Amino acid sequence: MSDHDTESEHLEQIKGFPAESTVEAGCAPPAEIVAVVRPVLYISSSHSKSLDQKYIAKTNLEMSIEVKIRKSAEECQNVGHIYSARIAPSSRKGFNGLYIFSLGCKLPDLFKEAGVYTFLFTLSDKNCKKYEKKVTVKASREVGKWKLLGDIQGKPRVRVGSPFPSFSIGCLDIYGNRIPFKSVPEITVKLDSIVGVLAETDKFKKSLSSDKLTLKVQNVLIVSNKLDRIQPKYEATLVICPVDELIKVSISCQVMPGSVQHITGQPPIQEKHLLPGFVVKELVLEMLDAHDNHVGKGLEVQLNVDGFCILDKEG
Known part of the structure; x- marks a missing residue:
């Protein structure tokens, strides 16, 4: 192929891409893409799409493919590189000059992520026009899961009866x-x-963002009298889910007992026993919060013991 011949020649993809330029996530990726170099006089609109050797230029030049993705057609900055390769022309079924890119085994997850995919074909001869193909992949309509958005530093730690911090939840399709x-x-x-x-609990507020991509759950208030069951670490899981519970968001947390609200003595002391000289050898004070949970270990409490005195071991 002379330099003069390549000035007007161009690349063309003839097999492999989906029939539509916009597909849904999960669309089967092409097992292979076949590209050719068209001769100078070839006009795509006036010739059949069927393979004909006279419309395939003979060349030994290598061709490269580069596959990239960006989140939307308007996105110009964050472009992700997916794949690139460089091959020589080959023959198949009597046709020469075919560039066959095998992608199926190399990119099995292609077209699962939503975005705009760009396939750029370039011949090693700089005079030959490049060929670019775009495929837009939109998210699947099938809901896969809910996901907690944002970065929560450590486990949320609240006291029973106090609100949790706000949570932002996103909805994902089956491909994420x-x-x-x-x-x-x-x-x-x-x-x-x-x-x-x-x-x-039904004590919370919920709302959707204007683009409906984020569910805000705020002021979640948990009231329970069963915290003794998870002593001493008070570790639990806050679960937010739709009423059918088919999907859910689970948030590891700590729910601590509240402050002291009730104190009872064990054994109970009857008033008739409270006479001068009466000695209580051992008194266990049971300290409960407002929801009848025992308060946390290590809590210091100041007691008023008017009318009593503390005897030492020898007294």
């Missing part, structure tokens, strides 16, 4: 692409643990 919520979903919020459910 963000998709909008159809409407504000009906949700269930509960506190779960290794010993079972400790509480369910």
